[in-house]
């Protein structure tokens with residue numbers, strides 16, 4: 001009778017095991033040139049899936065090819081035991097949620113639970129690996145929670161520090177207010193959802209006038225209590241227009257769309273003529289010594305809005321940079337859980353993303369609402385917990401990867417990619433758009449190998 005594929009698989013596995021074929025493929029090449037392979041470590045607190053089968057197959061045939069070419073191919077397995085997935089799994093197990101409850105449970109105890117959970121599926125992984133015929137030394141793996149491994153990471157960091165590439169900075173990052181951690185661009189890309197939000201055109205009254213306003217536009221009304229400036233494009237044309245008893249300033253090219261009808265143009269000027277003008281902010285919850293002025297910024301365009309952009313330094317990368325460049329005050333009215341801080345009195349403690357409507361009502365009460373519009377857009381949500389993300393300025397540690405950008409770009413050109421479009425496509429684009437690498441994660445259970453890029457092949 002013909003042998004079935006399952007029978008054949010078992011027969012070959014048994015023979016490999018009995019003969020020690022994998023071990024002998026290494027021992028009988030003693031003295032040959034080595035080709036060392038370190039497993040991009042998977043996380044053993046979850047079950048393997050089809051993606052792992054694909055990755056392991058690809059890794060295996062590279063190692064086999066090198067073995068057949070005569071190299072002694074050492075293949076070390078690894079386990080990534082750190083990172084948020086572990087914490088989330090333990091949170092689920094203990095039926096707790098978020099930092100407060102973790103701290104109530106006790107950090108030491110929590111970490112102990114994390115340690116216990118990381119090898120929950122080690123046996124399933126071993127079986128899976130053997131069933132695939134994937135040759136790797138699982139008897140002597142490297143494990144990210146072992147001190148030798150941790151020391152090697154410290155060593156890498158210290159080398160980076162010696163080169164002057166490690167720094168503490170502030171950066172506006174995509175941030176999950178529930179997990180209380182920033183997310184990498186790769187993580188952000190996993191959680192986009194179509195949602196409907198409100199954009200607002202607010203009236204920023206020019207100081208020394210009773211009826212003259214800059215029309216500032218924002219797609220995130222909840223950031224208005226943190227306003228520090230408004231931005232114009234120095235090279236664009238702006239107009240002063242009269243409508244009824246009020247005078248407004250906005251981009252010339254957008255005037256007919258924003259004002260609609262019954263307005264009269266009083267004056268045309270350049271954006272740079274507006275720079276430095278002072279205005280009354282719509283909300284007065286924070287004291288700003290340097291700010292509440294018009295600044296010039298090239299990122300302001302006339303493709304939408306009013307050509308005048310509301311600036312809240314804690315919630316936009318461009319905003320943050322503009323404030324720094326102009327040496328205006330930095331303010332952040334939102335706490336680490338995404339709620340308004342106490343001094344934003346009427347809204348204190350509320351989740352900011354839920355407050356757009358309330359903010360609009362408050363503007364309207366003060367006669368500072370010019371217009372509001374519903375718009376549909378794709379907004380990032382946390383891939384782990386589904387919370388809408390916020391752009392949030394966080395203090396953290398960064399590796400200055402941009403300092404070696406050109407080096408990496410030219411190295412990439414020397415790599416033979418399969419498929420070849422990856423070289424200038426996905427990977428090339430990633431290198432072209434590189435930003436400094438925020439390696440900090442404000443969590444409890446260590447840092448992961450992934451953070452240090454050691455598992456690209458996982």
Ligand SMILES: [Zn+2]
Nearest residue numbers: 176179382385
């Ligand atoms: Zn989250």
